[in-house]
Structures are given as structure tokens and as C-alpha cells.
Amino acid sequence: MDGHVATLTLNRPAKLNAVTPPMSAALVDAVHWCDHTPDIRVIVVTGAGERSFSVGSDIRELDRYATPWDFRNRTDYCDAIRAARTPTIAAVNGYALGGGLETALSCDIRLAADTASFGAPEITLGWIGGGGMTAFLSRAAGPSNAAWLVMTGERIDAARALEWHLVSEVVAPSRLLDRARELAATIASRAPIAAETAKINLRAAHSLPEDKALEYERDLQTICFATEDAAEGRRAFAEKRPPVFHRR
Incomplete structure (x- = not known):
């Protein structure tokens, strides 16, 4: 926490910040804590390391769910971010794939490093995203661009993400977190x-x-x-x- 700004970092860089069920639960708790801490006025969400914001759920953990219904009713970190009362900023420092893209889309404002890339690769594995991918991607990028991403599973770079309005600003990787915190501080200074x-x-x-x-x-x-x-x-x-x- 820095002043009125809290930074939540997905911290599993060796696995590209793939989210495990315990990480998901911890993120839900962290967002809830921020919402109930009066001094916190803005949340910045980012990923640890230089390569990845997040590649979404750890695929190797998905078979641990006993049934598809248990999977359907899992604790969802994207739901928690969208439900946050506190304004949120995603600082996308690398890969934002699958649930990682959904995490970014769940934030109110998105900034990206010029090395970041974005994609919805679930279709290459036989399913589609379920954390708000189609709803929020189509709003941000438009129906055709959303269909392109969701139906091909291919990635786009930060420049195209800016062109498609997935992000508001692209900066050098060394500037990303500072820029996100500058923006957060501006919002935190408002009522x-x-x-x-x-x-x-x-x-x-x-x-x-x-x-x-x-x-x-x-x-x-x-x-x-x-x-x-x-x-x-x-x-x-x-x-x-x-x-x-x-x-x-």
C-alpha cells in the first residue's frame, strides 16, 4: 500500500502467474480487504516478473474439480475484481492470456507495457473463457475483434490492443507500474x-x-x-x- 493506493500482485512468475485455487481465494480476500479499508481508494493489479501479467487458471489444476458443476461454482477471482467497489487499474506487464485477459478486462482501466500480448487461447484446448471473456471483450474491442480473438485463440500485441481499445495507454515496461500508480494517485486524490x-x-x-x-x-x-x-x-x-x- 502506498498512500491511498493498494497494489495486488499475481506472484507466481516461474509459472507465468498462472492462478491456482489458493491464489484465487487469496485474490478474492485481498479485494474484499481493500474494499473494507477506508484509506484505500484505488487498486492496481499487476503480475510479478517481466514476462507475464497472468496466463489465467493453472490448467493442471482444473482436473482437481470433482465435477463440471464444481468447476462452474468455483471461487472466481474475476468476479471479485468486477464486484470491487474500489476503482481498479490493470498494469499489464506481459502475457494476458485466458483468465489473465479476463482479469485485465475486469479492471476499470487498463495500461500495458509495449511488450504485453493478449489472447483468448481456450478454444485451442476445447473450451471457451468463462470469467467474462465474451461479454467484456466485445464491449471493449467490438464484436468482430472479440470474435477474432475468441474463435482463433491467437494473440495480439500491445499496439493492436491499443488500436482495439483493449487498453488506454501503452508505455515502456520500466514505466508501467510507475505510470499505473501515477494514474491511481490522481484518482485517489479525487472525492x-x-x-x-x-x-x-x-x-x-x-x-x-x-x-x-x-x-x-x-x-x-x-x-x-x-x-x-x-x-x-x-x-x-x-x-x-x-x-x-x-x-x-
Whole structure:
């Protein structure tokens, strides 16, 4: 934790940060802890080492599930990241494949090293992703590009990921984590209730009809406007000084 920013690192570099069931459970717990720690305002998710963000679930662990139904109802780290109240930033430092791509897609903002690559290789093994791959990939990259990735199993590089709007920015590997933390610090300096509300509103905007999305946005704006932080923002503007927000 650095100031108001927590960094969660997938730490199994020798296996390209492939996620085991204990790692999944630990990530779920870590996200939950961040959400319930008032000082944390932004979460950065990244991978250990220089080669990989994450290649998703460790395939050798999948046969440990007694039945397909047990596999269906497993603890899912992507679900936890998407459900986080706290804004999230993915710092994609290498391979983002399968569940690793889903992990990145589950974050609100994605930055990538110029050495990163992205792919949905599950089809080469006989199945498809189940952690939000099609839903979130098609929203980010568009239906045709999503189909290209999901149906071929082939990878794209960071430049194409930027072109396809999978990521917001591509930087040198040596700058990636610093850049992610700079962005996180900027968000953390804003009113935290407003930032969390913006996250809720952005997610809702994808699933609500336009008239309902506008109505919901107005309601959320009203809630934010009634906070002490909003009053502080107005005072600071009038007094020509930076605001100091307290999550109230």
C-alpha cells in the first residue's frame, strides 16, 4: 500500500502467474480487504516478473474439480475484481492470456507495457473463457475483434490492443507500474465517494436502456452532491485551494 493506493500482485512468475485455487481465494480476500479499508481508494493489479501479467487458471489444476458443476461454482477471482467497489487499474506487464485477459478486462482501466500480448487461447484446448471473456471483450474491442480473438485463440500485441481499445495507454515496461500508480494517485486524490459512484454508473450505463441510464445517473449525481466531500469541493473552489476529501 502506498498512500491511498493498494497494489495486488499475481506472484507466481516461474509459472507465468498462472492462478491456482489458493491464489484465487487469496485474490478474492485481498479485494474484499481493500474494499473494507477506508484509506484505500484505488487498486492496481499487476503480475510479478517481466514476462507475464497472468496466463489465467493453472490448467493442471482444473482436473482437481470433482465435477463440471464444481468447476462452474468455483471461487472466481474475476468476479471479485468486477464486484470491487474500489476503482481498479490493470498494469499489464506481459502475457494476458485466458483468465489473465479476463482479469485485465475486469479492471476499470487498463495500461500495458509495449511488450504485453493478449489472447483468448481456450478454444485451442476445447473450451471457451468463462470469467467474462465474451461479454467484456466485445464491449471493449467490438464484436468482430472479440470474435477474432475468441474463435482463433491467437494473440495480439500491445499496439493492436491499443488500436482495439483493449487498453488506454501503452508505455515502456520500466514505466508501467510507475505510470499505473501515477494514474491511481490522481484518482485517489479525487472525492472517493464520487469515484466509486462513477464506477457504478459506468457499469450500469452498459446494461440499462438510455432513458433509465440517464435517470440513474441523475440519481447518483444527487447522492454525491449531498455528501460532505461535495460541499468541501464547492468551498475549495470558492476559496481557490485544493479540496481535501474525507469520504463523507
